[in-house]
Amino acid sequence: MKSTIRGAVVGLAVLLSAQTAYAQVMSFGVGGGVVVPTGTLADGVGTGVSGTALLRVQPAGSPLGFQVDAFYTHFGLDGIDGHSRMIGATGNAVYAFSGASMARPYLIGGVGFYNGKTSIDGFGSSDSQSKFGINAGAGFDFGLGKAKLFAEGRFHAIMKGTADANGEKTAYMIPLTLGVRF
Numbered sequence: 809m810k811s812t813i814r815g816a817v818v819g820l821a822v823l824l825s826a827q828t829a830y831a832q833v834m835s836f837g838v839g840g841g842v843v844v845p846t847g848t849l850a851d852g853v854g855t856g857v858s859g860t861a862l863l864r865v866q867p868a869g870s871p872l873g874f875q876v877d878a879f880y881t882h883f884g885l886d887g888i889d890g891h892s893r894m895i896g897a898t899g900n901a902v903y904a905f906s907g908a909s910m911a912r913p914y915l916i917g918g919v920g921f922y923n924g925k926t927s928i929d930g931f932g933s934s935d936s937q938s939k940f941g942i943n944a945g946a947g948f949d950f951g952l953g954k955a956k957l958f959a960e961g962r963f964h965a966i967m968k969g970t971a972d973a974n975g976e977k978t979a980y981m982i983p984l985t986l987g988v989r990f
Contacts, residue, residue, distance in 0.1 A: 833865055833866060833868060834863070835863075835866070835989045835990060836861075836863055836864075836989070837861070837862045837863075837956075837958065837987050837988060837989035837990065838861050838862075838987055839859070839860050839862075839958065839960075839986055839987020840857070840858060840859045840860070840985065841858055841983060841985040842855055842857060842858070842983070842984050843855065843856040843857065843881050843984075844981065844982045845883060845979075845980070846981065847977070847978070847979065848977045848980075849966075849981055852892075853883035853884065853885055853886065853892050854885075855883075856881050856882050857881070857882055858879055858881040858985065859879065859880050860877050860878065860879040860880075860983075860987065861878050861879075862875055862876065862877035862987075862989070863876050863877070864902065866902065866904065871904050871905065872901065872902070873901075873902040873904065874899070874900070874901060874902065875899075875900045875902050875916065875918075876898070876899050876900075877898055877900070878895075878896070878897045879894075879895070879897075879898075879983070880893065880894075880895050881893065881895075881896075885926070888928055889928070890926065890927050890929050890931075891926070891927055892924065892925070892926040893925055893927075894923065894924045894925075894981075895923045896920050896921055896941075897921050898918050898920035898921075898943055899918050899919060899920070900916045900917055900918030901916070901917060901918055902915070902916050903915045903916075904949070911949070911950050912948065912949045913946065913947070914946065914947055914949065915944075915945075915946050916943075916944070916945050916946070916947065917942070917944035917945065918942070918943060919940065919941070919942055919943075920940070920941050920942070920943055920964065920966075921938065921939075921941075922938065922939050922940070922964075922966045923936050923937070923939075924937055924939070924966075925937075939967055939968055939979075940967055941964055941965050941966035941967055942964075942965050943963060943965070944963055945960060945961050945962030945963060946961060947959055947960030947961065947985075948960075949989070954990065955989065955990050956989045957986070957987070957989075958985075958986070958987050958988070958989055960984075960985045960987075961982060961983070961984050961985075962983055963980065963982055964980065964981050964982070965978050965979075965980055966979040966980070966981075
């Protein structure tokens with residue numbers, strides 16, 4: 809009988825500690841900001857706006873984590889009434905530097921899936937095109953109790969993301985994002 813009670817107590821303790829650890833490793837966030845097109849992507853679109861939602865898994869006490877994010881980006885067209893939009897998702901490794909300061913720096917990078925489409929007023933929309941790409945960047949987490957504010961800049965390279973008379977080219981963009989993570 810005593811071994812059954814001890815087993816139940818140990819099992820309950822393990823279950824409760826696992827729930828506490830689970831609560832510490834996962835966070836959800838939302839953010840928004842500006843997106844600067846560079847290279848051939850800048851040859852027809854201006855600075856845009858972006859919104860993002862993310863899920864981060866960062867084990868307590870570990871500097872390494874994983875983040876999945878989804879984003880929507882909207883660019884205005886230069887000299888033409890219309891817009892270009894990009895919807896995408898990335899999977900990233902995150903390295904958070906240790907420190908006791910209020911601002912904690914991190915590095916982020918990974919691979920992504922990008923879907924772009926352009927619409928010109930009065931002429932309709934182009935077919936959407938999906939491409940793969942890579943991204944890398946850095947940011948800061950600012951502690952606010954259970955929530956964290958974050959500021960981040962990333963460089964995205966979308967393989968064969970634009971086309972000109974010489975063929976398809978890699979498209980580049982730099983989103984600058986401010987957000988909150990819970």
